[in-house]
Each structure stands twice: as structure tokens, then as C-alpha cells.
Amino acid sequence: MHTTDVPVGGVEPAVAVADEVPPRRLPRFWLLELLGAILLPPALAYVAVRWNEPAVQAWRTVCIAITMQALPFLLLGTALSGAINAFVPARVFGRLLPRRPALAVPVAGVAGVVLPGCECASVPVANSLIGRGVTPAAAFAFLLSAPAVNPVVLTATAVAFPGSPGMVLARLLASLATAAAMGWLWLWLGREEWLKPAVRHTGHVPGGSRWREFRRGFQHDFLHAGGFLVLGAMAAATFNVAVPRSVLDTFSGSPWLSVLFLAALAIVLAVCSEADAFLAASLTGFSPLARLTFMVVGPMVDLKLIALQAGTFGRAFAIRFSAATAVVAVVCSALTGGVLL
Structure with a gap:
């Protein structure tokens, strides 16, 4: 028995097969796996030996703080992802989004206001939207703006x-501009072979239990994304502890270097978007434009988000999309900040 969902934004219909559901395979992010296999054992041994030293305590505190700060929103995102996949018919998206992908992108970007969470929540939701027939360009615009x-x-x-x-x-304006620009850029240059989401059942199987589908989808997405979240948090904590304060003072004196430095800092610190404004406000030695760039880049490109994207959509997508997003976010921040600040 086969059922066909209505395509949205030029995407081929999603087909649900009731007789046989293919196994859900996890995409491999080999670089993180290799680094984890090489660096994680000695790092854990070092932490165990020097558990009470100040530097290790600071690393442990930052790592746990980032993970615990993001975990509730990851929980929210995976719950939304499972609910969308199990309960929301594809025709709903056909009514909410314009048929033309170029118009669906800005609409999806503005729709980001409905998700009060951080970037950890937006990745599984965007994945579920694609599985429900939404054009990837619109889903990515939502992923960045939410x-x-x-x-x-x-x-x-x-x-x-x-x-x-x-x-x-x-x-607000710089973030919306970045999300829309990246959605349109994907329409122009994006390739399907870069996008390799995990094999998963999309759509409700007639006669099946919607709650069972929700539970399975939620369990898979949360456990899968949670592992990549922890890896990103460990990398961010290492940077927080390893980089001395004097480095920050060196870059704050140059207008453009300060913008680029805070953009890079936002990527590696991986602070959730609900908290990054307070961190940006504390960087009083930097210009308002540099601090704006920090707040625009951070929710769209950071270590844990890159890891989550790689685990969900594949590393070929994550590398290209994250690099392009960082450049577009800096440009949109500079243009918007130059006018309003």
C-alpha cells in the first residue's frame, strides 16, 4: 500500500511505504569520529587526573553549562520534529507556504518567530519539514531565522x-536578511547530492499508531543529535579555557578585525541565542557593529550547530552551508549595522 503526500515548493512527493519501512541509518561524520577516537581518551584521562585543578574545573563548568543550556531546546526541537512527522499532514504546509520556492523562502524565514528556542531545536525541525515535502531552501531559511x-x-x-x-x-533585520539570502542561495547553487539526511520514514502510515511514530522519531532524533551536541560543547569549552584574555584585547582596537574576531568567537563559543546578547553586551571594548555580528553569526553558525547539521544532513552539506552562512551573516551584519548603529 502506498500513499503520496502533496509536494510543497517544487519538492518531489514524499512516499510512505506501509509494508516495509527502511532502517534508519545514521550519516557518518568521519572527521568528528576520528578526532573523538584520537583525542577523547587522553582528554578524559587528563581530566580524571587533574579533576580539581582550576583550568579543568573551568573547562568542566563551561562544557556542562553549554550542554545543559542547549538540552531543553534540543528536547523541544526533537519533540516538534516527531510531532510534525507523525501528526501534521503535508497539505498543511501547502496552505502555509507559497508554491514558488523563491517566495516560500522569505515566508519561512519570517515564520521563525514561532519557535522560541535555540539553534539546537531548529535542526531536527528543519529536517522534519523537508521530510514532509517542504522545499529545502525554505526549511533552511527557517532553520537560520528561528x-x-x-x-x-x-x-x-x-x-x-x-x-x-x-x-x-x-x-532582527540582519538575521532575517541572512536567512532569506541563504535560502535563495541554496535555490541557486544547492545540489541534492550535498544533502544526505538520515533515512527515515516520512509521513503517517495508514493503520499505524501516530503516537508510536512520534515516540520512535523523537527517540531517534534526540539521542542522535544529543551526541553531536556534546562534541560541540566540548570543543567550545576547550576554546574558552585555552584562549587568554589578552587575545581579546589585541583584536578590539581594529574596527574590521574586531568584527571578524567576534564572528569567529561566536562560532567557537557556541552560546545559545537566548544568552548571547548578555555576553555581547559584556564585550564593552568592541564596537556595536562587532557585537551585532557576534549576535547574528552565533545562532546560525557555531561548533555544536555544525556538528548537528553534519549528523542530520551530512558533512558535505554542513561544511558548505556553514561556511557560506558565516560569510553572508557577516556581510548582512555590516550592512545593517552600518545604517542603524
Whole structure:
């Protein structure tokens, strides 16, 4: 028995096979696996031996903080992903998004305001949207905008920068511009062979239990993405401990170097979007434009997000998409900040 979902935004219909569901294979991110196999055992041994030393305590605190900060939103995202896959008919997306992919991209970007979570939540949701027939370009625009333009993040930005409504508006516009630009860029240059999501059942199988489908999808996505989240948090914690404060002071004196440095810092610190505004506000030695770049780049490109994207869509996609997103985010931040700040 076969059922065919309605295609949205030029994507081929998703077919659900009731008789046989293929096994769900995890995509391999060989570089992280190799680094983990080489570096993780000696790192754990070092931490075990020097558990009470200040540097190790700081590393442990940062790693746990990043993981625990992101975990609730990853939980939210995987729950939404499972719910979309099990309960939401594909025709719903056909009604919400324009048929033309070029128009569906900005609509999906603006729709990011409905997800009050961080980037960890947006990856499994975007994956589920693609599985339900949404054009990848629109799903990626949602993936990038949701962590940056939702009401929780904008409110936190307003609190972190009191009396600076221009910073809140600049973050909103620069983030939306980046999300839309990346969606259109995917339509123009993206290739299907770069996008290799895990093999998974999409759509509800007639006669099957929707709650069972939800439970299986949620369990798989949460455990799978959670492992990559921990790897990203460990890398970010290492950078936090290893880089001395004097390095920050060296870069803050140059306008453009400070922008590029804070963009790179946002990538490696991997701070959730709900908290990054307060960290940006604390970097008083840097210009408002540099701090805006930090807040725009961080929710869209960071170590844990790259790892999550690689685990979900494949490393070929993650490498290209993350690099392009970082460049586009810096350019949109510079253009928007130059006008509003």
C-alpha cells in the first residue's frame, strides 16, 4: 500500500511505504569520529587526573553549562520534529507556504518567530519539514531565522542593551536578511547530492499508531543529535579555557578585525541565542557593529550547530552551508549595522 503526500515548493512527493519501512541509518561524520577516537581518551584521562585543578574545573563548568543550556531546546526541537512527522499532514504546509520556492523562502524565514528556542531545536525541525515535502531552501531559511528572530531572543537583546532599540532592530533585520539570502542561495547553487539526511520514514502510515511514530522519531532524533551536541560543547569549552584574555584585547582596537574576531568567537563559543546578547553586551571594548555580528553569526553558525547539521544532513552539506552562512551573516551584519548603529 502506498500513499503520496502533496509536494510543497517544487519538492518531489514524499512516499510512505506501509509494508516495509527502511532502517534508519545514521550519516557518518568521519572527521568528528576520528578526532573523538584520537583525542577523547587522553582528554578524559587528563581530566580524571587533574579533576580539581582550576583550568579543568573551568573547562568542566563551561562544557556542562553549554550542554545543559542547549538540552531543553534540543528536547523541544526533537519533540516538534516527531510531532510534525507523525501528526501534521503535508497539505498543511501547502496552505502555509507559497508554491514558488523563491517566495516560500522569505515566508519561512519570517515564520521563525514561532519557535522560541535555540539553534539546537531548529535542526531536527528543519529536517522534519523537508521530510514532509517542504522545499529545502525554505526549511533552511527557517532553520537560520528561528533561533535569531523569535520573541525570547529579541526580548533578551532589549534587556541586554537597554536604551538601544536600534540594536534589537538591527539584529532582527540582519538575521532575517541572512536567512532569506541563504535560502535563495541554496535555490541557486544547492545540489541534492550535498544533502544526505538520515533515512527515515516520512509521513503517517495508514493503520499505524501516530503516537508510536512520534515516540520512535523523537527517540531517534534526540539521542542522535544529543551526541553531536556534546562534541560541540566540548570543543567550545576547550576554546574558552585555552584562549587568554589578552587575545581579546589585541583584536578590539581594529574596527574590521574586531568584527571578524567576534564572528569567529561566536562560532567557537557556541552560546545559545537566548544568552548571547548578555555576553555581547559584556564585550564593552568592541564596537556595536562587532557585537551585532557576534549576535547574528552565533545562532546560525557555531561548533555544536555544525556538528548537528553534519549528523542530520551530512558533512558535505554542513561544511558548505556553514561556511557560506558565516560569510553572508557577516556581510548582512555590516550592512545593517552600518545604517542603524
